[in-house]
Amino acid sequence: DGDIVKIITPRSPKNGLKMRAKLTVRIHPKIVFVPTHTGPKAISEDFRNEGVMLVTSTAEDPYTRMVGYSTNACRVEKV
Secondary structure, three states, X not given: OOOEEEXXXXXXXOOOEEEEOOOOOOOOOXXXXXXXXXXXXXXXXXXXXXXXXXXXXXXXXXXXXXXXXXXXXXXXXXX
């Protein structure tokens, strides 16, 4: 809890998206929640203008034509 981790997805930059981890019993251990629209307080200064959207998929659902920003597979590594 409080360690710096990097989130890696097929769209992430070479070094992943770095941020501070917070563990809680309210979120399942296999689920990763990343806040959006909070700027550098939640996301590293490197991604101030892009944030978590830099690592999310832009693929559209074939039926609704909506982008599934909240349904992305990722890997989390301690830095």
